[in-house]
Amino acid sequence: MPRARTTTDAFNAVAEPRRRQILDALAAGERPVNDLVLLLGVAQPHVSKHLRVLREVGLVDVRDEGRRRIYRLNGRSLKPIHDWVKNYERSWNERFAALDEVLDDLTKKEEGDGHHDA
Amino acid sequence: MGTMTRSGGKAVVTLPTDTQVKITREFAAPKHLVYKAWTTPDLIKRWWGAKRGVVNLAAVDLRVGGKWRYLAMTDRGFVVGFHGVFQEVVANERLVYTEVYEGVPGGDDDPAVVTLTLTESGGRTTLTSLTQLSSREVRDMIIKSGMEAGMQDAMDLLEEVAVSLI
Numbered sequence: 001m002p003r004a005r006t007t008t009d010a011f012n013a014v015a016e017p018r019r020r021q022i023l024d025a026l027a028a029g030e031r032p033v034n035d036l037v038l039l040l041g042v043a044q045p046h047v048s049k050h051l052r053v054l055r056e057v058g059l060v061d062v063r064d065e066g067r068r069r070i071y072r073l074n075g076r077s078l079k080p081i082h083d084w085v086k087n088y089e090r091s092w093n094e095r096f097a098a099l100d101e102v103l104d105d106l107t108k109k110e111e112g113d114g115h116h117d118a
Numbered sequence: 119m120g121t122m123t124r125s126g127g128k129a130v131v132t133l134p135t136d137t138q139v140k141i142t143r144e145f146a147a148p149k150h151l152v153y154k155a156w157t158t159p160d161l162i163k164r165w166w167g168a169k170r171g172v173v174n175l176a177a178v179d180l181r182v183g184g185k186w187r188y189l190a191m192t193d194r195g196f197v198v199g200f201h202g203v204f205q206e207v208v209a210n211e212r213l214v215y216t217e218v219y220e221g222v223p224g225g226d227d228d229p230a231v232v233t234l235t236l237t238e239s240g241g242r243t244t245l246t247s248l249t250q251l252s253s254r255e256v257r258d259m260i261i262k263s264g265m266e267a268g269m270q271d272a273m274d275l276l277e278e279v280a281v282s283l284i
């Protein structure tokens with residue numbers, strides 16, 4: 001089996017929450033920077049900074065259209081990591097939901113005992 | 119039952135550096151109870167397997183240098199084992215421990231190190247778990263193993279991948 005493409009560069013680019021928002025916004029199709037600024041409600045310099053990071057690791061591509069720069073997702077390099085982070089998050093959310101129930105029991109028990117041993 | 123439970127919210131996963139995975143999650147309970155649920159074997163058995171498997175063993179020697187070990191059987195009959203050693207123990211506030219996924223040769227040579235912190239505000243607790251992986255190669259291997267799994271066994275393997283990074 002051929003060696004999987006390295007994920008080194010794209011790894012933390014994906015899991016910065018704001019960059020994930022940008023990637024999700026681009027999932028629906030290519031967009032100019034101004035659209036992303038509006039969608040995210042973040043100042044343009046910040047959006048541009050994140051786009052630069054994403055471009056450097058090959059997660060997005062850019063093309064010029066007149067004076068506008070249009071960004072699009074490079075899905076092939078993104079998907080494995082994006083999927084992995086989402087699945088990781090999902091497994092932990094399931095586990096934490098079970099932990100919520102344990103904590104609920106412990107809280108009720110403590111309230112029933114009428115003391116608090118913090 | 120489930121609908122009556124006070125939920126703390128959703129976990130947020132970030133990757134602060136090339137070799138770190140961070141999870142943050144809020145709980146609707148004071149920190150001494152979160153700590154208790156995290157470190158008491160009978161309680162660990164109730165949540166660590168979530169709904170995907172049964173935790174058969176949860177052994178916790180909660181002191182610096184003390185060992186811990188969890189063994190779980192997934193619904194598909196796949197056995198998942200983890201163990202490690204406590205490096206720091208500050209009751210109700212902070213734990214630092216190594217974590218090794220059993221079944222990968224050499225896992226004990228270069229274990230991941232988990233730093234767990236609990237901070238309380240207004241009766242609610244924010245849990246932060248920061249996992250430091252030993253190298254980018256280990257990290258890539260974990261992601262790759264998740265990707266190569268077919269859809270059929272994806273859930274089991276994703277769980278395996280996930281828990282290997284606690």
